[in-house]
């Protein structure tokens with residue numbers, strides 16, 4: 001083998017060895033003028049990557065639940081949402097107040113939502129700022145079809161997708177009981193992902209690993225559950241939360257589920 005050939009083979013091997021590192025450093029295009037680099041764990045601007053769920057598998061939420069557009073979820077999540085709403089309707093002060101402001105969002109629609117408010121004359125100056133409150137396209141749990149944003153109606157004193165939802169009885173009820181229907185809070189206060197606290201944003205993983213559809217959902221969120229656990233969540237022993245709120249209408253406790 002000639003020296004030149006050895007050099008060529010060696011250079012090719014070095015380049016192949018470098019390929020993963022080079023790939024990690026490549027920026028991901030998000031909007032026409034915005035991109036972001038992904039970290040070693042695949043996150044972009046704090047958010048983990050998610051593929052898009054098959055739209056044929058999605059079911060619509062009950063009539064009247066959705067505000068602002070259709071609310072579609074994976075079948076098992078939609079079934080448990082119906083059970084959750086039925087339970088909520090039996091609680092005075094909560095009954096009839098829970099709505100869905102956003103559920104499944106395609107990656108392309110997420111791009112419109114994310115990019116539409118970035119610019120010199122817009123609410124956010126950069127993708128990094130925008131990502132504090134909305135996930136970039138291809139990095140949103142909403143694309144999976146397992147996640148929804150709850151809203152409250154009527155709610156004259158608290159806008160949608162705002163942490164003030166927990167001051168409403170229905171928001172407090174979700175914190176205490178959504179786990180019983182397989183939903184967990186993706187972005188708890190002070191989460192290590194650096195995403196804002198989102199007490200309105202819940203993802204479905206099933207009440208147990210054996211629940212219909214739960215294995216598929218838990219596989220989708222496995223990396224998130226391992227690195228950034230939901231609180232209250234279904235993978236963790238529920239923490240005891242001591243409320244300092246004045247006259248809490250509902251106790252902030254998280255009952256243990258059978259088999260957990």
Ligand SMILES: [Zn+2]
Pocket residue numbers: 102142148149200201202
């Ligand atoms: Zn959300």
